[in-house]
Amino acid sequence: MKKQTYLLFILVFFLINTGIYACTCIGKRTFKKEIKNSDAVLVGKIISKELITLVDSTAIKMFANDNIIAKGPLYETVIAKYELLLTSKYKGNTTTDTIVIYTGLGNGDCGVHFKIGRNYVVYSKSETYFGQKYNDWPFPKGKNIYWTNTCSRATLEIEKEIQEIEKHRKKQ
Secondary structure: OOOHHHHHHHHHHHHOOOOOOOOOOOOOOHHHHHHHHOOEEEEEEEEEEEEEEEEOOOHHOOOOHHHHHHHOHHHEEEEEEEEEEEEEEEEOOOOOOOEEEEEOOOOOOOOOOOOOOEEEEEEEEEOOOOOOOOOOOOOOOOOEEEEOOOOOEEEEEHHHHHHHHHHHHHOO
């Protein structure tokens, strides 16, 4: 009976957790809203990509004596870490010419699929977009670290987007 209860708990937790990462944005924000809501508006070239696995520290605390569960796939998430070589900065507090952009991998977590060697306009936040439910997850933050997702206006259409940015700056 104890084993069945244990398996039922894991099954229910898995079913509840599957919807947490669902991407819920519909379309992109307007240009003005995106500028206002972003901590940084950056233009640059993606120069590298690395996959990072994060482990939920709550699970480690809860299941400290059970390495199979605490280190299991239910308590891990993989995100992408991109390096962006800046060519222009329209908003944000960057101190180097290379910054780090984190995002999900897609498949429901709103991750952006940047291509190495391509130039982008990136609207980003200094905190993760995964939400308050994940406060115990070790999401990276700090100087020259930003987060973006598919709900933002991250785009390859650099000329068009820069024209909009310049128009916005002239109005202010």
